Amino acid sequence: MENVNTKRIPLKEKAYNLIKNKIIKCELMPGTPLIESEIALELGMSRTPVREAILRLNHEKFVTIYPRKGIIVSPITLKDIHEVFQVREIIEPQVAKIACSHMSEEYLLGLKKKFEKIPFSLENSSAMEYFDLDIAFHKYIIESGNNQHLIKFANEIFDLDYRIRVMSTLVIDDVEKRSKPEHYAIIDALISKDLDKIDETIKIHLTNARKAAVMKIY
Numbered sequence: 001m002e003n004v005n006t007k008r009i010p011l012k013e014k015a016y017n018l019i020k021n022k023i024i025k026c027e028l029m030p031g032t033p034l035i036e037s038e039i040a041l042e043l044g045m046s047r048t049p050v051r052e053a054i055l056r057l058n059h060e061k062f063v064t065i066y067p068r069k070g071i072i073v074s075p076i077t078l079k080d081i082h083e084v085f086q087v088r089e090i091i092e093p094q095v096a097k098i099a100c101s102h103m104s105e106e107y108l109l110g111l112k113k114k115f116e117k118i119p120f121s122l123e124n125s126s127a128m129e130y131f132d133l134d135i136a137f138h139k140y141i142i143e144s145g146n147n148q149h150l151i152k153f154a155n156e157i158f159d160l161d162y163r164i165r166v167m168s169t170l171v172i173d174d175v176e177k178r179s180k181p182e183h184y185a186i187i188d189a190l191i192s193k194d195l196d197k198i199d200e201t202i203k204i205h206l207t208n209a210r211k212a213a214v215m216k217i218y
Helices: 011-024 036-043 047-059 078-102 105-117 126-143 148-168 172-192 195-217
Strands: 063-066 070-073
Touching (some): 011 036, 011 047, 036 047, 047 063, 078 126, 078 148, 078 172, 105 126, 105 172, 126 148, 126 172, 172 195
Antiparallel strands (some): 063 070
16 A cells, blocks of 8 residues: 655656756767657656756756757756866865764775776676766765755756766776776775875866866867
């Protein structure tokens, strides 16, 4: 029997989440045209909630609406890349230094083991698994600061950042020789609570990630 207290997700919210997820994970690539009727048919709902979802996604810059012409998935611009990493470079080191004193060493070591175990490959789902773990780690840093306004803001940045990392399609060699070791260094710094090392390792990682994104996308 269904729990009467179970909250049903409104259709417009369901449509929003499903379309946004496809955009963030680049199942819908930049420049892809969106047709309300086709999306509604795919999602098994009327066009009204789909239209409301698209209007919200337009407001958030995930899609672009051209009056009397159509709707496309918004491109990722060079400006987007630089602005996303600029924000992250300002926020993440500071939050990490403030919050490291009450981060879980057990959780951080668990993350390190997960990074080590993922056999990164562009041929299977391990790439998305790696991206998910990467974002989860950086979100954990922000969430550890226990500032709800900052968390909400950062989540919007991470949504765009996820698109950037999928679009940049890091090569295996880059992940194994750069990205993974940089994550290990950040984790070790957080566990040791070495503030200078936390600042240094996060800034190095974000600088290199920005360069990799620009190089692969542009």
